[in-house]
Amino acid sequence: MKEFKKLKLFLLMILVTIATLTGTQIVKAEEEDDIKFYIRKSDNFNRIAEYTDPSNVKGLSWDEERNILTMDNFECTDMGIYSHGKHKDITIIVKNNNKLTSLRYGVKIYNLDVKLIGDGSINMTNGFTTAGNEYEDDFLVDNRGSVIIDGPYLNIYDSNMILDDFILKSGHVDMRCCWLEFRGFGIPNELKELQRAPAIQIFDKLEISGGSIYINTGESLNEFDYYDAVEIYPAISYYGYKVTPNVYIENSTFIFVDADGDEEGLIGNYNSRSDYIDMSKFENIIYEYYTDESQIKRILIDKYDVKLSDNSFKYNGKAHTPKVKLGGLFEGVDYKVTYENNIEVGNAKIHIKGIGFYTGEKTVEFEIIEEKITNEANKNTISTDHTSDEQTSDKRIVKDKNFIYKILKESITKNNYGKVEVIGFTNNKIKKLKIKNVIKYNGKKYKITSIGKNVFKNNKKFRSVTIGKYVTKIGSKAFYNCKKLSNVVIKSNKLIKIGKKAFFKKGKGTIKISAPNKKKKAYKKLLKYARCKKIVM
Template identity: 35%
Template sequence: MKKIKNLFLISCMVAGAFLFSDKNVNAEEFKPNVIGTLTKAGDSVKVKDANKENNKYFKYVSSTDELMYLYTDAKSNDPVIEVLDKDGKLIEKYDSMSQIGGEFIDYAKTGNYYNAEIFIKLKKGEEYYFSTYLFDEENLVEYNVNLIKATKKPVVDVWYGETLYNPKKLSQTDNSIAGLKYDENNYVLTMNNANIPYALGIAAETTNIFSDGLVEIKVLGANTITADSESLLYSFESIVFTGNGKLTFKTKTDEFAPYNIINMIEANKDKVCRVNGPTIESSVRTKNIVFDVNIFIMDGGKFVYSGIQKENNILRTNYLYVNGGQIDVADATCYSDLLNTNYAEVNGGSIRASLKIFGMSGYDPFYKTALYGKDYVRINGGTIFIKYVEPDGDVKDEDISGFNAIESIHEINVKGGNIYIVKPERLQKPLEDKWIGLYTTGEKYNPEKAILFISDKANIQKGSTIDMSKVECSLEYTKCVYDGKEKKPAVNVDGLVEGTDYTVTYSNNINLGTAKVTVTGKGIFTGKKELSFTIEKPVVKAETLKVGATIKNSDYIYKVTKAGSKDGKVGEVSVVGLNKKSLKKIKIAAKVTIDGVTYKVTSIGAKAFKGNKKITSVVIGKIVKKIGANAFANCKKLKKVIINSKVLKKVGKKAFYRKGGKKLTIKVPKKLKKKYKKLLKKAKTNKYVVK
């Protein structure tokens, strides 16, 4: 553990230093000849004749969120494994086993310490390309790349301290910080309304871990990290923020400026910072880059900075992916590129940014870039809203210049999404051509290879104001059921803030019909956008009575033998008694409808009418299959029974048995007379004649 403490000490001293590994392959040309796929424990890929000039590619498709272990099993030589992104750019390289305390692990007991090994923990469904080759080209042995479940997990520690020069380890049983818990077995750090008066650090005992979120930081309720430290959160491992709470970073004294808020830079290691749910925010002024991470993935929640950064970026990354949620730097004051990355990709969610003039002493007034991707900026979806702030003071218009709001040296590729760029009238002329474009004056710009593509499918609006009718808006729902109450579906306008950029009013939103929603622009957004939704008649719920339930109509009592419903499903019932006690003539119908549900009457229950002193005649319906025992026993005034059913299969014992009274006449279907006589006789019917 002493080693980990020293790593923190060294890293804090060189905060911000990072060497990007960069193996460029054109996205259109990267079509590797894949020799196999690893996806689950037990999968293996055989490798032959692999050297640096003839490296072999295989694919990794994550089938689980659990920790896995990938390793080579060469008997000799020195295998190398490289991890590539979807365009073929090198993310990470592993050329040896992990060490703990200077000792090789050899987790799979291969006997060759030069084998490559990686602990892998990726979000289920994620896909990566890997390549492998042998370092020694004179001894091209065959070997396998194997995938197994990691039953022995590497230790990952969480550290805390007023600074990270002399931190303490947060153990699983540590209760010293209320609301802060670490599950070291599952790598879950939970913050639940925790006020943490320390900086936090995260480090594993081994370095060979490839993950898009090894340590989960679950944020619940309102939390703060408050410290006068070089970095407020420092991690050697990939982290993912989850939960629906808020985490605010602060310093103890206003005049203290840390190097970074979050620092995840470690030489030659690409670690991921993923946000998926909570709000991460700060307004702390920093000496260096505010959020310095290698790979930043925005999946959900909010990432907000509202402080002052005079000389460096708010967010600097190697890769930036925005898939959902919101990055909000609209209230920040930054005199450098706000979001600075090598590779930027926006697929969903939103980015809000404000550009303010760079006017330090000795410099001409200058506007930097909101989103800069050196190698590429690819926008496939989502919303980007960039607002230029008019300069204060005695700045002359002819002195104003700047970069594009969205810029790259090599590639701008806009296939979709919404981009709103607003410049005050005063800036229209000095920055008339600075919107979305390539940085063409740098030494690395190559006009023969550079790409600038903007699809007609993208919704791009620019000017001193934006017409609200051109802004993409959607409703929480477009149909609802009438209940006599006012309906107000939420309006979703990615990248804009209700009350600041627009207001919402509703009309005709109580009664049946088409309701109207009016989204009215505010401030730099002008005009209106009309949306609508329908209020429909309520659909009658298909209520279902359970088997055994008792139901009634005006004359009879029934028991449900097969459930029916109001949406047309026909049930079945048995007649079990009289509801109208004065009834003399019994008529068992083929079907009855009660409370909107239709039932077939298929039987007469045991003792249903036993001992009734008023019944004189009975008509049994066409689909009655069974007459229960003693159903009409001792009905002394009963003289006539008509059985219309042609599907009667059973007459229960003594169903028509009587001790007194006149002979009973039972009329049955002519073709079934013989069969029904046997049923009646078997039931011990007495004093009767069958016709």
């Protein structure tokens, strides 16, 4: 890879020299503000077709207005998705089983943040990677690219993903590391070098907040004695020349298999083999390390919360099968579901059984009713001009004298903390807003871990805001255009996401934001990416 970059830089220098001697100006092509798709199908390997709307390709449909691509039993050899112009977000809905068998680069993304959702699967080679990877040569191209996975199952062989951000919220990702052979450029012709490339290379952020990741580094080094040199990189590598990227892991399962017993080699610096991240520092995760796949011990599903798409149905004589979500796991890979007594009026049962890396059983119930009933959640929903647009009728809503909260995670016992999100406020006279660390409800404790979208947007009273120590996320436009707001204190060391324009002030004045010293650099970066304006830190 290093040799390839050197070659590109060398060719660029030749181009610049020729242009200088001939008086030719090198100008950037006029940007087109659209998204294009480049697809090579297995039945026509020598042809790459270009599309602005790939809806006529079997297995694909494209919603141009919302930038949503649907994959449904789609197959191809190579695929590229490029934004020619502004950096954009794109959502890919994954349905059923999809297969992408690239020989080298997987799905190349250019100037895009890609979010994968849905309950389907993608079997692929190499994974997702930024096209060109010109991170050191910003004067050539700005091709940032990130991937967010929230639901699907990705099975990636020879994984070699190169991204700014890799984020897993839910779903299951299986990866096997890629081994690359080098000879020629920069290496004497008679020598052969082998490299085990990282399954994922990141530049800015690694965030795992749910789901499962399985990484197998592949063969033991003893299998490659015939190579003159073997180069080994961490399975998940980050580039840390200037600053160590944000690495945040919770509520997830990591299974790491390395035949050579290099447990430290899971997450580390690509450029410094002595710089590794200790997995034991992360809370609320299951981390298992093995030297052989056959040693893997199956994990009990008891620890995972069950959520249903609906808890009650009106009788219609047909079988009701609500969608089951077990933690951030993937149905069909991590667990399977069967239904009992799910036609007639009464209590129906759902049996959940762990499969793959998981074991154990759970049973939950839902009801089938004869006449229409009022959903109790609707009774508890508080309607107010100040509530977040994330407030929904199927979530439990609670409030105190100042705020409205949505329960994200229940508190099971008095000693076990649940989680809530601030979604609204009830006191219009507050000038000094303080978001607590913990609230109590029905004798149980809940940590305040997030602030919803648009919650305090356009407030005319706030002069100062204090954000509690457990907050990990601040939603888009949460404090947008709070005209009198001039001072914000962030006490949290765990903040990993600031939504777009969360702090955005119009007109005169600035917002001074204070944060823990060791987090200032990381939080500045989050604020920058969130396009927050008139901020002083």
